Amino acid sequence: MTDDTDQTRTDGSGPNIVPPDDETPTWHERKERSEGLSRVTYEYFERGRLEDQRLRQDSDYIERDVLGFPTWPHETIRNLSIASFFVGIIIALSATLPPHFGDEADPSVTPEIIVPDWYLYPAFGLLQLDPINPELALLGGEKLMSDELYGIAATTVVIGVLFIYPFVNKGSARRPIEEPFWAAVGMGGLMFGFTISVLSIDQIVADRMPGLTAPLIFDLTLLLPLVTAFITYAVLKAMQEGYMYELNRRYYRLRPPR
Amino acid sequence: MSVKPQDEFDRKAWLQEQDLTHLETIYLKILIYFDTRFRLVDYLEMMESLYYKANLQMPKSHTEQYNLDNKFWYWYPLYSLGLLTLLAYIVAAVSGALLGLYYAPSAEGDPSTAYSQMIFIMDELDFGLMLRSIHRWAAQFMVAAVFLHMLRVYFTGAYKEPRELNWVIGVILLILTIAFGYTGYLLPWNQLSMWAGQIGLEMALASPLIGEWLAQLMFGGFEVGQPALMRMYIVHVFLFPFIVTGLIIVHIGIVWMQGIAEPH
Structure with missing residues (x-):
């Protein structure tokens, strides 16, 4: 019998059990986080949620059953066919046009033409802008930057x-026609x-096409970009x-321009 | 006691109500005769639903919805360039992992180990030439697709709010892709590789303030040799794969969260 008074009992009564009353915070009140950053966070998201709800209630936009293009089968089959076509092209090209393989590296022989892979041509070309590297009269016709540094600066500007x-x-304009300048x-x-x-x-282009000389190409x-x-x-x-x-x-009418 | 067959739909009464010609009556009676026995109506419904299923309209693609057919930048394949980049990356990763089994990044020896391993891969290894070919073409396709993808995003205005940060990640990915290609270009250790490395070294040295430090970091010294090859190899097979894969995941994840920019 002494056990009954000391220990918590299965019916919920016992010495350490405080029955819930008005003082006890409810789950919702506890979730509200009464102080600090957590309270600010809660209020921010709660406001956003209510705002969304209000917008949805006020809106006269009729929600469609299907908001997008169905993933299966339309999008999936389209993507799969594009993917297999693309990988097929890679394999077909690999089989028909294996890459060129040059001579062994030799530091003592400078090749006549040094070219990187095609995607480095723009970066490589920016290194050859040295004719417009300004020569300052103040420095007695010396260049402020070395030609390499000038190329790096040009690359940095582009990036x-x-x-x-x-x-x-x-x-919010999207079409080129809406913004001719940026297009x-x-x-x-x-x-x-x-x-x-x-x-x-x-050099290569000038050799292949007699009409084009190196200075003309530079001009x-x-x-051409300006034109x-x-x-x-x-x-x-x-x-x-x-x-x-x-x-x-x-x-x-749907998306007024800003 | 027998159960009289009953016509729930009372077809006879319905037939009497109709004002029909003689021929129509006979036709309908025959039809009713077979329908009560074979439930023709079920098969008719089946045919009808089959007809509609077979002739389902494809939903209009976004270009049609926005009346954008014949506008070049909204041509659907241009919207799959990002996917093509990812595919080329995967193809390059798989073929590159296989090539890595046979390649050795060493400039020592005459001809250098790297060069002779390349010769071995191309001449003696089964499917070695094909493997290298696939790796190289996949890399070319990836760079090309990245570049065209950027053009498409530019000319359809898809970089605009709220997608500016994804554009920035995309520019980083473009630079990393090109650097990926550059480091790979050096690995065969032929003349072009070495002299491309030389140009890179000169560019690094020309950078203000950090030039020498950068050259040492990237090329392991002031001339292109074994340390440079080793560094390019590690960057190509270890460093960049992690960075680029991670960034691609973030890039695609953001597209997933924000949705494709609506073409307008």
Whole structure:
């Protein structure tokens, strides 16, 4: 009988059991986290959740049963067929065009033509911009930067532009026609990527194509991108008006431009 | 006592109500005769549903939905370039792992071990030439697909809010892919490899302030030799695979979370 008074019993009574009353926090109250960062976090997400709920209630948008393209079978089969086609092309090319293999490395013999793989042509071409490396009269016609450093600086600029690009070109426009300027920048950049690649192998190109000389290639490297950008801008600007009518009618009603 | 057959649908009464010609009545009576015996209506329903299943419309692809057919940048294959990059990466990884079984990164000896192992792979190893060929072509395809993928993202404005960070990761992946290719280009240790290494070394040395440190880090000295080959090998088969695979997972994970940028 003494056991009964000391120990917790199966019916929930006992010396150490405090019955729940108004003072005891409920589960919901405990979840609310009454202090510190956890409280701020809770309030932030709770506000977001309520906002979502409110938006959903106020919205007159009719939710469709199917919001997207079905994954099976449509998307899956399409992707599988594209994938097998692509891997098939790799294998077919590998079987028909095995890679070139040159002579053994020899530090004492400099090959006539040093070329990297094609995807390094742009970087290689940026190293050959030394004719426009400014010579400062202050330094007695000496260059401020070595030609290699100048090439590295040019590469850094290109990569830097790529990095900050989405933070510079903001807004919700998506089609090139909506922003002729940025489309022109893109086409100019694309053309510069091509011409700078040609510049990196200008010796080979000049040998193969008698009309092109190395200085001409250099001039074209800087001119063609500008011309391309200008033409792109002019064409898109001329097309824009007629095109925007359709865009306004179909699409801006759903997504007003910022 | 027999159970009288009953027509639940009372077809006879229905037939009387209709105002039919003689021919139609006969036709319907025959039809009713067979339908009560063979439940033709079930088969009709089956045929009908088969017809609709066979003629299901494919949902309109996004280009059709947004009236974008004949707009080049919204052509569907351009939207699968990211997948193609991943596929080429996987093909290159598998073939590269197999090549790694036979390659040795050593510039010692005459001809150097690396070069003679390459000759061995290409001339004597079964399917060795094919294996190297696949590895190289997959690498070329990966770089090309990465570049075209970037163009597609640029010209469809898919980098815009909220996807700027994924663009930044993508630029990092582009640089890493090219560096991946560069380190791989050096491994066969032929003339082009070594002199491409020389250019890289000169570029590293020309960097301001950290030039010498960078050259030592990347090439293990101030001339392209055994240390450079070893470093390129480790970067190519150990360092970059982890970094690039991780970044690809993050990149695709973010696309998964944010969804494909709607073409407009």
